[in-house]
Amino acid sequence: xxxxxxxxxxxxxxxxxxxxxxxxxxxxxxxxxxxxxxxxxxxxxxxxxxxxxxxxxxxxxxxxxxxxxxxxxxxxxxxxxxxxxxxxxxxxxxxxxxxxxxxxxxxxxxxxxxxxxxxxxxxxxxxxxxxxxxxxxxxxxxxxxxxxxxxxxxxxxxxxxxxxxxxxxxxxxxxxxxxxxxxxxxxxxxxxxxxxxxxxxxxxxxxxxxxxxxxxxxxxxxxxxxxxxxxxxxxxxxxxxxxxxxxxxxxxxxxxxxxxxxxxxxxxxxxxxxxxxxxxxxxxxxxxxxxxxxxxxxxxxxxxx
Amino acid sequence: xxxxxxxxxxxxxxxxxxxxxxxxxxxxxxxxxxxxxxxxxxxxxxxxxxxxxxxxxxxxxxxxxxxxxxxxxxxxxxxxxxxxxxxxxxxxxxxxxxxxxxxxxxxxxxxxxxxxxxxxxxxxxxxxxxxxxxxxxxxxxxxxxxxxxxxxxxxxxxxxxxxxxxxxxxxxxxxxxxxxxxxxxxxxxxxxxxxxxxxxxxxxxxxxxxxxxxxxxxxxxxxxxxxxxxxxxxxxxxxxxxxxxxxxxxxxxxxxxxxxxxxxxxxxxxxxxxxxxxxxxxxxxxxxxxxxxxxxxxxxxxxxxxxxxxxxxxxxxxxxxxxxxxx
Amino acid sequence: xxxxxxxxxxxxxxxxxxxxxxxxxxxxxxxxxxxxxxxxxxxxxxxxxxxxxxxxxxxxxxxxxxxxxxxxxxxxxxxxxxxxxxxxxxxxxxxxxxxxxxxxxxxxxxxxxxxxxxxxxxxxxxxxxxxxxxxxxxxxxxxxxxxxxxxxxxxxxxxxxxxxxxxxxxxxxxxxxxxxxxxxxxxxxxxxxxxxxxxxxxxxxxxxxxxxxxxxxxxxxxxxxxxxxxxxxxxxxxxxxxxxxxxxxxxxxxxxxx
Numbered sequence: 001x002x003x004x005x006x007x008x009x010x011x012x013x014x015x016x017x018x019x020x021x022x023x024x025x026x027x028x029x030x031x032x033x034x035x036x037x038x039x040x041x042x043x044x045x046x047x048x049x050x051x052x053x054x055x056x057x058x059x060x061x062x063x064x065x066x067x068x069x070x071x072x073x074x075x076x077x078x079x080x081x082x083x084x085x086x087x088x089x090x091x092x093x094x095x096x097x098x099x100x101x102x103x104x105x106x107x108x109x110x111x112x113x114x115x116x117x118x119x120x121x122x123x124x125x126x127x128x129x130x131x132x133x134x135x136x137x138x139x140x141x142x143x144x145x146x147x148x149x150x151x152x153x154x155x156x157x158x159x160x161x162x163x164x165x166x167x168x169x170x171x172x173x174x175x176x177x178x179x180x181x182x183x184x185x186x187x188x189x190x191x192x193x194x195x196x197x198x199x200x201x202x203x204x205x206x207x208x209x210x211x212x213x214x215x216x217x218x219x220x221x222x223x224x225x226x227x228x229x230x231x232x233x234x235x236x237x238x239x240x241x242x243x244x245x246x247x248x249x250x251x252x253x254x255x256x257x258x259x260x261x262x263x264x265x266x267x268x269x270x271x272x273x274x275x276x277x278x279x280x281x282x283x284x285x286x287x288x289x290x291x292x293x294x295x296x297x298x299x300x301x302x303x304x305x
Numbered sequence: 306x307x308x309x310x311x312x313x314x315x316x317x318x319x320x321x322x323x324x325x326x327x328x329x330x331x332x333x334x335x336x337x338x339x340x341x342x343x344x345x346x347x348x349x350x351x352x353x354x355x356x357x358x359x360x361x362x363x364x365x366x367x368x369x370x371x372x373x374x375x376x377x378x379x380x381x382x383x384x385x386x387x388x389x390x391x392x393x394x395x396x397x398x399x400x401x402x403x404x405x406x407x408x409x410x411x412x413x414x415x416x417x418x419x420x421x422x423x424x425x426x427x428x429x430x431x432x433x434x435x436x437x438x439x440x441x442x443x444x445x446x447x448x449x450x451x452x453x454x455x456x457x458x459x460x461x462x463x464x465x466x467x468x469x470x471x472x473x474x475x476x477x478x479x480x481x482x483x484x485x486x487x488x489x490x491x492x493x494x495x496x497x498x499x500x501x502x503x504x505x506x507x508x509x510x511x512x513x514x515x516x517x518x519x520x521x522x523x524x525x526x527x528x529x530x531x532x533x534x535x536x537x538x539x540x541x542x543x544x545x546x547x548x549x550x551x552x553x554x555x556x557x558x559x560x561x562x563x564x565x566x567x568x569x570x571x572x573x574x575x576x577x578x579x580x581x582x583x584x585x586x587x588x589x590x591x592x593x594x595x596x597x598x599x600x601x602x603x604x605x606x607x608x609x610x611x612x613x614x615x616x617x618x619x620x621x622x623x624x625x626x627x628x629x630x631x632x
Numbered sequence: 633x634x635x636x637x638x639x640x641x642x643x644x645x646x647x648x649x650x651x652x653x654x655x656x657x658x659x660x661x662x663x664x665x666x667x668x669x670x671x672x673x674x675x676x677x678x679x680x681x682x683x684x685x686x687x688x689x690x691x692x693x694x695x696x697x698x699x700x701x702x703x704x705x706x707x708x709x710x711x712x713x714x715x716x717x718x719x720x721x722x723x724x725x726x727x728x729x730x731x732x733x734x735x736x737x738x739x740x741x742x743x744x745x746x747x748x749x750x751x752x753x754x755x756x757x758x759x760x761x762x763x764x765x766x767x768x769x770x771x772x773x774x775x776x777x778x779x780x781x782x783x784x785x786x787x788x789x790x791x792x793x794x795x796x797x798x799x800x801x802x803x804x805x806x807x808x809x810x811x812x813x814x815x816x817x818x819x820x821x822x823x824x825x826x827x828x829x830x831x832x833x834x835x836x837x838x839x840x841x842x843x844x845x846x847x848x849x850x851x852x853x854x855x856x857x858x859x860x861x862x863x864x865x866x867x868x869x870x871x872x873x874x875x876x877x878x879x880x881x882x883x884x885x886x887x888x889x890x
Contacts, residue, residue: 097615104608522710522739
């Protein structure tokens with residue numbers, strides 16, 4: 001039972017990570033109609049920035065903050081130099097162009113930091129296990145991750161729904177010509193939105209760095225999970241991304257933890273050993289397939305577009 | 306409207322002497338004479354390299370059928386290379402060496418996977434479709450990693466190439482090269498006939514204006530699905546060839562970046578043109594080879610190059626040639 | 633034969649807060665030319681979409697030749713004999729005019745799972761396509777790519793494609809949209825040629841064309857039918873004059889034929 005709760009929390013944590021990534025992706029897609037395969041590269045840069053800065057300054061907090069700023073700037077620079085030239089083109093062009101960027105960033109990281117990964121050690125207090133309910137211990141840092149991601153989600157929601165900036169973003173999404181005609185600086189808005197997406201991705205990269213990984217190509221695998229989240233949640237919907245992220249995170253984690261066991265009880269040892277790992281990694285794709293059969297537009301499809 | 310694609314509607318190689326035709330003929334001549342060159346110069350590596358070009362070109366040809374002519378941007382096409390390759394590998398591991406069993410199995414397995422993926426994915430379009438095909442490719446990648454019995458992450462060595470009972474010795478590099486060349490030309494010819502047939506016109510019409518297709522009475526889904534399956538099957542054959550070529554098969558072949566490579570090949574060569582995929586495959590692989598000799602960090606150049614192609618090129622290399630020959 | 637070819641009952645469709653079709657009930661008799669008129673935004677194109685099967689109604693039903701087609705998708709309705717033309721030209725731009733029409737012919741020939749033979753050499757497809765093109769006056773332009781044709785020729789091509797499917801009911805959405813006076817007159821002559829041989833549901837703004845062609849008129853305002861009947865009755869109807877004809881004047885400016 002305790003194990004189950006722990007796995008659920010791990011699932012929630014993965015879900016939050018996915019949400020940060022998916023939110024950035026869906027924001028960029030919803031507003032600029034751009035498919036960005038290099039989103040995972042920004043996630044990777046966040047982790048690398050943080051690891052490097054932490055090693056230099058010795059401070060975890062400073063590393064997190066500076067890494068975020070770094071990603072925001074990197075995102076905006078990238079938008080101005082490269083991304084904006086892809087707007088309005090066919091999605092295939094986006095895929096091709098951002099794929100090139102992805103290859104470039106992987107190689108750049110290899111050049112600057114070498115092929116071996118980095119580590120980002122946690123500050124002492126974070127390493128302890130907190131007691132969340134009597135008898136159940138969970139690493140403090142993982143709790144911090146979940147809370148931090150929820151905070152970011154709330155901030156994002158507040159910003160998009162309640163502020164003038166958010167209004168501009170939503171206006172730009174539903175009718176860019178009109179918004180531009182009304183004097184909104186669309187170019188600047190797009191640069192900002194892209195930067196915001198990059199910062200979200202970078203934040204996710206930083207957060208997971210101490211417990212998961214800092215290495216080349218780390219963005220690719222989680223990017224695809226983020227795509228699955230968007231498909232299940234519905235493109236353009238932040239609420240959909242939130243719900244879907246949690247669902248995907250939980251199913252993937254709990255699935256991997258319990259499915260092999262379940263299979264062992266039902267099938268022969270050999271069959272279970274062969275099928276177990278394969279099936280558990282397939283669980284979320286099967287969920288995605290099911291959604292596609294019954295609700296191809298996703299759980300919360302955005303009304304327009 | 307973005308229109309960076311310039312589908313060539315004259316599917317059969319034109320008999321008018323254009324730059325495009327000249328280039329294609331020259332390329333085919335080079336490919337036909339390559340083994341002779343390799344023997345004369347003693348450079349066996351070039352034969353290996355170009356065999357790979359031919360095999361991946363076949364994969365690109367199959368992708369071009371659905372992407373260039375059909376407008377279905379599949380970011381999971383490498384999965385069929387893998388399924389085909391694993392069919393051969395698994396059968397070999399279980400003691401079935403005969404190519405007469407392995408290769409049809411590879412084609413059938415790939416076709417089956419394409420049927421399942423297509424039936425689910427083709428209910429969507431645009432970006433959704435791209436992401437979904439990507440997800441399914443990743444899924445089968447993970448499944449392959451989980452197959453411990455067949456090497457898992459490390460891959461599976463194939464000790465004996467497919468046996469054809471004395472008819473063909475695949476261990477002979479020249480024989481294998483010409484076999485791959487024959488399959489490539491066969492594949493191109495098959496595509497040429499398909500795209501001009503009733504079926505092909507439905508596919509191309511769907512790409513052009515699906516709404517119109519419904520309005521005149523076509524149930525487009527079934528045609529797209531069949532096209533998807535044909536492309537998968539053809540790519541499965543390429544997978545079987547690849548497994549033989551490298552005597553090895555691993556999940557890495559199905560990684561989504563490999564699907565990206567295939568897309569690059571098709572776009573570079575020019576979508577919706579018959580020989581474009583071959584040109585694209587040749588350019589891409591030779592470029593990759595050349596860059597990795599030039600520098601230890603080839604993607605630093607290749608990456609931005611792809612970005613430039615995405616931003617500026619219309620219709621790829623073939624389109625470039627075509628525009629020069631058009632007035 | 634008194635049974636109407638098309639019977640629409642209480643057809644309703646909302647888009648968000650907008651009621652685009654409000655309990656529309658209408659009968660189209662066989663071989664009738666029935667025009668639907670109304671101000672912009674009245675829901676005329678929505679009506680065509682509902683009848684053609686592109687849009688699903690939230691309430692109501694559509695019956696064609698006695699059978700309920702309410703749940704049928706567009707391509708099935710086309711197979712049953714409904715053909716439509718689009719208000720905003722919707723063609724296969726990278727194909728020739730002949731290719732376009734031949735595809736429409738092909739759609740109504742058993743199945744298209746033929747993979748080998750060159751479809752462009754099939755007389756079975758090309759001949760009816762050429763005939764349809766000739767009927768609309770585009771025979772000499774058959775080999776020209778759509779992107780090179782003029783706007784008026786596009787509109788003609790739309791009709792040709794609809795005719796090529798040998799329909800029993802033609803749904804024409806503003807066939808004369810964007811046409812000059814000469815082209816419009818040509819189109820009117822074409823449609824007059826079809827009168828009596830085909831049932832037509834026509835949406836048009838060009839009042840002269842409407843009165844020249846229509847056996848009956850229906851006026852749609854804000855998704856509702858406010859009047860329906862023979863042209864003279866509609867012309868005289870006070871509510872209609874106020875809502876629509878009164879504001880519009882008597883037809884497209886500058887194109888009065890004496």
